[in-house]
Amino acid sequence: MTDEQAVGTRGNEKLYAGIDAGGTEFKCILATGPDQVVAQDKIPVTYPETTLAACRDFFRAAQQAHGSFAALGIASFGPVDLRRDSPTYGSITSTPKPHWANINIVGYFSDALALPIRFDTDVNGALLAEWCWGAAQGLENAIYVTVGTGIGAGVMVDGRLLHGTMHPEAGHMLLPRYPGDPFVGSCPYHGACLEGLASGPALAQRWQVDPKSLPDNHPAWELQAHYLASMCVNLALTYSPQRIVIGGGVMERASLLPMIRKAYLAQMNAYLGDQTKDIEHFIVPAGLGGLAGASARLLLLNRRFNTGFSNPSRVQPPTSKNIRSTP
């Protein structure tokens, strides 16, 4: 276990546990509130049995060191089964990620830790975090997109987190080709869907280098901006949001976001006049420095929301006394 930070419990406050289950690492956290982290660890995502056991061991050790905690919140990469009446509730379902299809995360931790568990997508967790403390504060209609190992979207419409029968899987939407682009795409299900064209692994596979090594003026970024702009067009046309927040590892390239905005305006061609008048506030970077940490911190607050984390009902913002205004 690395990075464990033990600062002790504070008074009689209840301990909360959360897992930010991303495609690259699972961030485990134990805290009494968003500012009061008692213990945390980052577990690399390898084989499910290895990763899940390491998380379990973290929480068992944390329980012994700091006392029992009230609940575990999990925000997971997907697709996940969020239907409480489903026999596979709590599972990652048909992910292209090797070894992780049909893994029941909620079932594993229910058995291992005997706790009530709240479960939603990583991107809905991140969206709630951005809505509480980050780039989506005060909005009723907002989207959080992560562009990293995979591409996924968390969606709030009319003040509610959107689930549907399962949850949005917008990362695999079908998009037009950039003219002349010959890349077959990296998605094992769809080839050249959005994720197959514009995720981190797609970038690496297309250019056969670590994308971080590509200079700002490399044509890779023009293509990347084109596809992410088409994604924003389709998100804007389907959900009618006030804002699209984009985070994830690929977005650490600072020059990319302005290119996406420019390509978006060209592709949308003023069809939705109002939404494009103020493009700097319509397509924005994540305010909480990406997915990691943000949703985990949020999970700790799950009891402060009116309803459970996997419930689509209207959420209430935490009071300002309880949260930090910046991450």
Place this chain on the structure above:
Amino acid sequence: MTDEQAVGTRGNEKLYAGIDAGGTEFKCILATGPDQVVAQDKIPVTYPETTLAACRDFFRAAQQAHGSFAALGIASFGPVDLRRDSPTYGSITSTPKPHWANINIVGYFSDALALPIRFDTDVNGALLAEWCWGAAQGLENAIYVTVGTGIGAGVMVDGRLLHGTMHPEAGHMLLPRYPGDPFVGSCPYHGACLEGLASGPALAQRWQVDPKSLPDNHPAWELQAHYLASMCVNLALTYSPQRIVIGGGVMERASLLPMIRKAYLAQMNAYLGDQTKDIEHFIVPAGLGGLAGASARLLLLNRRFNTGFSNPSRVQPPTSKNIRSTP
């Protein structure tokens, strides 16, 4: 005025008035309930001043003949401004339809008839009608798509009609090209967006004939099925529905729907296993014979819903005593 059908009021029941404002004709209706039509007329869509004045005259004549009515419900083609706090509330906004951009329909009828008006998209109206009496009964997550003069989607997620800042404009989503398809597309905003590739006018422009004259084995339908299947893939991935209901004039070609289902399964490639197991119940034809009539009939019921027609809150089905089980 053609098609007027005067059967008189029934007892002391209140009269309701509705307009099903489609892209080809405005269907005006006056009734005391869905089965009790007092008067109706179909007004062709030409210039706004002509079409709107003809509707106004219909309702004025109907008022004189049948007495005053309580409210007017309008389900309109779009995009429309549904934000009640907007200075352009009640307008058709940036439609590619000639002459109809920035026409304030609600304002016109408010002035002309001095009535409370309920306003939503034609496709949300059609979806509610399908949900009450048609192909989406009993569902919490359903989509209605019309493929006709334009392409548009009405969306119910988690039991609520989805609006967002404006409303879904899924008809203009961007999609991959059918391999080798050279058609530039008919959308004046986006060229080869979904509507520019697969609406009725796009079909006519591409093949330079009335689509009705194309035989079932013409390659037009293979292309059409491909694009509408990609649309269904993107709708399924963004809204996670239990069912996609497709209506509109283009869908009168009976051989098209099975081709869409087949292409959908190929394109989705089993990514969302559950949603594709029962494709015959996942992608279905409209149960009410297309858009016309259905939403107008529904509008008459607007007072029976818990909330206003343009309010995103959870709707309640009408009681079975008040409605017909089939159209």
